[in-house]
Amino acid sequence: MDFASGEATLALQGLARDFARQEIAPLTDALDQEKDPEKRFPGEVLDKGDALGLRTLSVPESLGGGGAGLLSLSFVAEEIGWGDLGVGVIYAQDWALAIAVSRLWDEAGFAAFAENFVQDHALHLAHVRTAATPAPEDKSPYPSDARQGASIEKDGDGLRLSGGARHVLNGAAAGLFLLESDSANENERRIFLLENRDGSGVEVARYHDPMGMRACPDVDLRFEDAQPGHPLDCAEEKWRDATHALRILPASAAVGCARKSHEHAHDHARERVQGGKPIIEHQTVGYMLCDNLMELDAARRSLQAAAWAAEHGEKAEPWRSFLAKAFATESCERVARRAMEVWGGAGYMTEAPMERLVRDVVAFSHAFGMGHAARSAAMGLL
Amino acid sequence: MDFASGEATLALQGLARDFARQEIAPLTDALDQEKDPEKRFPGEVLDKGDALGLRTLSVPESLGGGGAGLLSLSFVAEEIGWGDLGVGVIYAQDWALAIAVSRLWDEAGFAAFAENFVQDHALHLAHVRTAATPAPEDKSPYPSDARQGASIEKDGDGLRLSGGARHVLNGAAAGLFLLESDSANENERRIFLLENRDGSGVEVARYHDPMGMRACPDVDLRFEDAQPGHPLDCAEEKWRDATHALRILPASAAVGCARKSHEHAHDHARERVQGGKPIIEHQTVGYMLCDNLMELDAARRSLQAAAWAAEHGEKAEPWRSFLAKAFATESCERVARRAMEVWGGAGYMTEAPMERLVRDVVAFSHAFGMGHAARSAAMGLL
Amino acid sequence: MMPDLSPEESEMVRRARRIAREDILPIAAARDRNYAPGEAYPWHIADKLDAAGLRTLTVPGKFGGFGARHLVQAMVAEEIAYGDLGVAVSMDQTYKFTQLLTNETTQTQRDLYLDDFMNDPRALLALATTEPQSGTDTFLMYDAPGAGPRMTAKQEGDFYILSGTKHYISNGGLAKYYFIFARTAPEKKMSEGLTCFLVPRDTEGFEIGEAHSKLGRRLLQNGELVLRNCRVPAHNLFGEWNGGLSILKRMVSGALIPVMGPSRLAYDLARAAAQENGAADEQWAQMALTEMYMLIEAARTYLYSAAWHAEKPTDDSKRRLMSKVFASEAGIRVCRTAMEIWGRTGAAWHDARPPPEKCWRDVLSYLHGFGTNEAVKLKAAPLLAPAGVDEW
């Protein structure tokens, strides 16, 4: 057991850290305050990131990518998430979904996918989950994830997809979806790639306006006679193992976001004087900073352990990535909240960094499987 | 970064696991129910453990010990703590204090210490903390750690120690103490070894009767003209770095104890049927098991990271072992409590394993620096 | 919002408080530590409580009792529990089941047993549903064939023959009269085949089995009831034949738990220790003490509110249920924090004072007592108002 990062990981982490500080953070504060959800996409930042090779970091070097493993990627994701959680989530999806395709398709199929992915510098990936049953028209004033759905019908040799999907992260700008059509009947379960371009039958039905993580658009999609690509392996266990990264990497980005709020709190606590001394010297504040350090470290270590296990095919504990995600996410919420408390009333103001960060981590909790969903999935695997 | 344990660690872990199951657990249940605190010392178990080399595991191989590093020892401590937390704490002190002596004394001094320690098969080590000011007679019906204390006076070339110390774990049977005489005035701070044998001026003033962790006697000591041994390096920073193991290893033992209660809960949840199905299939119960897995893993990883950092002299984060100890301890309490809840009313009965385990982990929280003490120490280091 | 007790009611609360502090507290910790489970109950205290009118607190005035309302019952039990939770529960169980004995018995049953109950200072009551195979099933009234108690009762001439084992019964072994639930149509669901019987302890074939040793609440006996062809006279059928479940459905006042008694003691012990040993000067202990105070006040107010509403049209059983969940969690946290404020000795026996660790062990019993907290939540869930109905 060795907690030291290898040189390659350190180099990537440093690259990501610099990029987050110099490029991501300065641009995305403005995106957060942009009123129109359609104008929040951080295209400029992503272009710069692509030039650094960030987009295709999880694609093997032999296929033109960065060749980073899941554990290394968790470090990178944390740094990007420090810069902006929305951007972190966009990259986390790029990396995690490329890994998923590599595990669910044969060698040639993945090579073709990778070639296309590496060459198209604006191509991002997104995960879409629908029910296999098409959605009835949703007239309820209440939200229901259960109502989303799309029908898949045979059409000659291929398939045709009609219906919709709700809350797809980065679903507007992503050029390629990994679509998971879920069903109670395992035989009807399908996983395939779906192109998102003019004329492909995929349209944005609605831009949501989330409270945080706003650089990553959250959209509903509508499918009309869309043509799914090659079907991928859709066995339950295979899918679960292929998507560990889809739980781990976004959560690592969230840890970066929470860490940023803690850093701001720590700085503030050293400077702010009340009761005749810097507030960091008051137990009320010092203990909160300690609790933050504990929880940040525990969250990070849990995710790293899950990443390592997934990289090493430790199938004995398939629940690990679900629970590490849930644990990390919930820890991040507590950390960001405490950071806000350290700032007192000032932390509640939009001019304070944590006003946004606390919204970001909470919005994140609602994505990639909420706490109860992660636990429900994991308890079936105990 | 690599989460796989090396072969040597795995071998030690396996050895400890077998020993915990076959020797420790069967014997110590009875010790817990023994009414007389003076009769709870697990001498027989410790003799067997010594024959396996457990006692001197942290002494370098070149000096006749097991040569295990702190990180490996944290695995071993968890297994021993699974068998019995009191036994785990006895060994944790043996290991941690031998490490401390190696860092606080010069090479020749430590070699002499090690030779003695390795040769005397019944020799255990214990940590004693006193205030530099002697205690006034304690008439208060309320407990006060602050009141303990001992005066140290020059006596020719040597020193003489008189006074007392409260709540020394394994303080009756340990043959050698690492005594930390604390003072607000750093110049009066002293650290030295103190022998505990007939005629050495050290006596047990009182056996406490703790609610748990009973195999490890908790005693008050009285010193009358005791003669301290060689003074050790007592600089604050040096002491802190030398004693990381004294926070990490006992906490690892506590993780083992909490893990045991979780395992019992998991087994029970698979067998117990209510509401027409095993209770593990109810979210009320399944989620508790998930939460336990999350917290156990996070606690263990935090401790491992702290152990690794201490082994690699990562001085930049001296707070790490304090906070990992606090985090792990508090996690363990929650885990044991949930385990009891999974058992329902049955878990509250003495015949249930968790009735004892929940007492053990809570009693442990009160040792080796409580949560607030750990945070107070850590916040001064941020 | 205030209790607004009558002078007579206040007097009962004061009596309970006095006995708790003068008689119970001085002996409770040593009994907890040193006595065997079957011998720990302090009968001489029960006699004192009886003499003060506190055993028959909830017996209606017309039968010679005090006729206390739920609020007074909750306050008295809490006061007794300041001395010891186990003793308080022995009384509290009796308070709860008094209602069955006085209001829901037949005239024959009252003629046979009520005088004795009133006159015997040691006549306590118990109710027995839990068995090794069915705890939460019965609590949540999981109404499927095979679920619930397995003890059987068969009619044989003028008797019912009960066979089976109950366990974890509060007052089991202490009580003189038991309300025991058995299957009278074992192949059917509980709602169709469960019947209650009033069983005096001296009934033939009724034995007290093992008195369990427990983490806490050790002054109270939680007994096994072993019924081997126990011959219960036919006139001791309680309620309707096969109507046992409807009796259980009405029994919710148990949610008014006296958990704040030990919690208040723990707070007092912690406050005194902190002010004496210097912890009170540190912010962490100041925050801890004020949080303890806060949780106690919040929980007491909630419990009292649930009790106050119990006799009003605004009564709502989910208020009673959830106040139990809240108060048990609050009490556990208060007592645990008290231990921390005591420092090292907080987890050990202490000669000169009742130790807070006993308070904590005692209140932990409410994680499962009157239903595990998770089960209580599930029991309350269907009582939430439907969407659109204003609940406030």
Added chain:
Amino acid sequence: MMPDLSPEESEMVRRARRIAREDILPIAAARDRNYAPGEAYPWHIADKLDAAGLRTLTVPGKFGGFGARHLVQAMVAEEIAYGDLGVAVSMDQTYKFTQLLTNETTQTQRDLYLDDFMNDPRALLALATTEPQSGTDTFLMYDAPGAGPRMTAKQEGDFYILSGTKHYISNGGLAKYYFIFARTAPEKKMSEGLTCFLVPRDTEGFEIGEAHSKLGRRLLQNGELVLRNCRVPAHNLFGEWNGGLSILKRMVSGALIPVMGPSRLAYDLARAAAQENGAADEQWAQMALTEMYMLIEAARTYLYSAAWHAEKPTDDSKRRLMSKVFASEAGIRVCRTAMEIWGRTGAAWHDARPPPEKCWRDVLSYLHGFGTNEAVKLKAAPLLAPAGVDEW
């Protein structure tokens, strides 16, 4: 234990409830989302509240108000807060400082301002202590030279000249009359050199600075007050010269926060969503909903109890302080859970319904509003009874 409101008091609560649901709730979410901080306050709602007698709720009857006791004040503010917390706080601040205006002013001040306050439907009140360098210092009355407000006031003939900046002032920019605290002996401690002034908004040299954009409670304006040689007439000295701190010491009713308003809304929204989208069939959601209900009931009961006691000899300011801490934590947890029950959309804007995420953002303001929770605990700590005194 029950509110036991008089018919007139119940009517005030009902009016608040009606306006909250019919007028405030339909407009609140859109204003929260779309309006600039300085423009979000709905004055037309304030007019309605005034017309219903709710602005002058706590003005004594002899001056033409309703003369509400604290309990009614707390209940009315909670009802308004169901519609929007910011609107409720604009009224609640006015309720709190009404007491200063009606009971602690000089006859001259009442002659000058009370009629106007009663007759202007938009006359709100504010009190200003917080400055960029002193928040918790003032709240905890850290009485050392240099600590506390830095705004100065100097006498100049018949005027006091105030200079300095206040910020994060609730109703800052909305209120017509301000109680402003300034140093009148800057070299001394707060207890010896702080004085309060009654400052109408139109006073020369008084300007409203930036209206801060905030995480939540966005309908309320939290303004900066910039005083540049602000000329306050001598007769507007409020209270004793250098006696400002003693005024602050008496101001604790603010602890009766209306946080359960948004919490109840969040619960209603979650319950409706769960019952509609199927989550209510799952145990996790059942547990979550009953816990929400539990926390709301516990917090309301505690707050009401603190309010009820406020006019009684049993009043205890630490009960009021700690009920704020408890209720704010409870409210935050309730609203956060409501978001989770909504699922993905729980963290997003929703056209057809007020979103629970607004409730959560709003109630988070009580982590610091009326003192950070940690500071409130420290403020309550010295009020704990000494060891040995029975606190129950």
